[in-house]
Amino acid sequence: MSSAFTASISQFFSGERKKQHFLLRPSVIVGLLYILFFLFMARFHGFSILSYVHLGRVSHTPNTHTAGYDGQFFYYIAQDPLHAAWRMDNAPYRYQRILYPMLVYLLSLGGMTALIPWVLLLVNFFSIVLATEFVARLLCKHQLSPWFSLPIGLYYGQTTAFVFDTTEPIAYFFVCLGFLLLANKKTLLAAIAMGLGCLCRETAILFPLGYVAILVLNREWRNAFIFGLISLVPLPVWYLCLQFIFGSTGLGYAPSFEPIPFQGLFVFQGNSRFLPLLILMFVPTVLNILYILIEVRHNRWKTATWISWLLNLLLVIFMSRLSYVELVSAGRLSTGLVIAMVFHAWYTRNNWLLWMAMLYTLTFPIYIYFL
Template sequence: MYFSSLINSLTKRKVILISVLLISSFVLLRVSFGGFNFSHFVVAGSDFVVKDSLHPNLIINEGQGYDGQFFYRYAHSPLDTSRFAYGVTVDHIEYRIQRILYPTTVWLFSLGGKYYLPFWLVISNLLAFIGIIYLFIKIGRIYKLNSHFALFPLFAFGAYMSLARDTSELFEAFFFVLAIYYFIRNSILLYTIAILLAIFSRETSLIAIGPLTLLVGLKLLKDNKFDLKLIAKGLLLAIPLLLILLWKFYLKTTINSDRLVDGSHNLSYPVYGIIYGAKQNFNLSDFKLIFETIFWFLFLIWNIWFVSIVIKSIEFKQIKTLTVNSILSIVFLFWTLFSLILGPAIYVDDWGFVRIFTLWNLLGFIILMLNKKSINKLFMLFSIGLLFLLLVRLIIRV
């Protein structure tokens, strides 16, 4: 009872303070385990990275490393399409460079300077994470909701994984939530800009942006008379898709790639990817693998439980009304179905599916917030415990 009253008494400033303290403390603890070297977050692997004169203190681990090493590479020169530069060999140029916004932002923050890029990769993601919290507060104020709902994003576990390894899910999620904010504010121009930035952060955001934009267009048709202004808004909504196609075509011709980049190889038969991942991750042969097994299944259980909570909160009788709530609910349901056909490459480890689910989880949190649904106490305890375990794991490991 006391805990509930304490949560309900949280103000906007307290929510931001809690969020900043938690996220910043996580960053400080993780960098301390890396010898206060921010390149610890890059997770560079010897298969792709060698020492470079610009970054003689770059931490390089044995093996393949992680995706952050390629964002680190493009933060040096975002439009450089050479396979090897700045000590990094890019595995799939056309795939890596299409997620251009995060490294470009880092490049801008660094003012073109190279030495502090590892620092700016982390700070940019940290700011995006805090920005998501702030946007939740802004959305909550529109609906006159208690500020404590803005704490929900702290349980988007993939956000911490993105922050820990310099990947672009936080940028994707920030601009997606920003797009929802402008949709609620009925600003089609700013909505269009936000979804464009989300797509250029991670093209996988189209899984949610595609149906969302279609439904926004249908809402415009429903709520407005057919005139030149409506046609202009419709054309505006089509611009992001056109630009991303032009961008992919530009990359294809510049890099001389055989085909445009697509993610069809990440799809499979319904539930096959989950079953494959469960089999691959059930390994009790040593302590480390037991630990990884527990995490994979805990995250799967959490997501299944979370999805059931969100779906229970949806007013299905109002689903066809094309209100903000019904539109977001339809998009969430679409993402839920889509998650079932994601293939083995996504579910092969929890780093894969938990990061990719960040946007989906945040969408679910927004729906719960708009429906003013309190979280089941048992689920909340499970979430807090899992968050604690995740943070410890991310702090002490590469």
């Protein structure tokens, strides 16, 4: 019985098995879990779809008692892209991540107010599910189990972005699509996808940046120039547009990095949020540090995936204390680290690293517990 069970588990996580049933695949499981989570959260929100926007007094909304959250700004841009600035704390900063609200504007038939809250949620829902599907297909291409894609959808940073209507799911949807296109040797389309991801969330730039860096190290100057032009340049060009429109790019509004590793996290020591931060953020990041050093020791670091992994790791290590104030912001900002780890494990066919990444799936129920 024991050996049969072990064999079945081994087969389940093996890339060498028969074609999956449509309903028994990681992306479908992730989708079902998010639907259940949405129904669970709906009870606490009084089944009000607008509550996921998190409107607040910062946007001059009457009769509110909180500052709200970032989703409100994408809601207002989607309502009226040309005249939403007056409702914002810092308009150029909020307009940096323009692609998400503009897509919602189009899908809500030109900003129909009643549709926007639904479309905000649905765009993120399908972004999470499809990103998981893309990574599952990448894993299968290397004869690895598609179930190792679960961290892409079940990391709690994706979960918080889903219920707070923020841009991370669609940003990393484009990143995952870009890697799938790269694996299929569709380089120009991959560059376009990653460029679009950067216009959803600026931290997505760490992925095309890693790819361009490895092209430069390999002296593939022409490929580096073309890929960088398409994937990296759109973001600074958009910043120049913001400078022209608002007289500012909004870059100085973002919280600055801490000078000491994990300083932003440990300032909360003794606070009630310290324990969940320790479990959800500190322990997994330390494991990342240890494993990224192991990859250097085994000379598996001269890859685009390793460089992107390192850049995302540094982002989390030196994250501002303002980003640790809430589990939401800390999770959102660290999502790229999880995705970068999985991509590197996929590229190097590293089963041990994939198993370690699976620990991130536990953050989904842990986050729900701490709600």
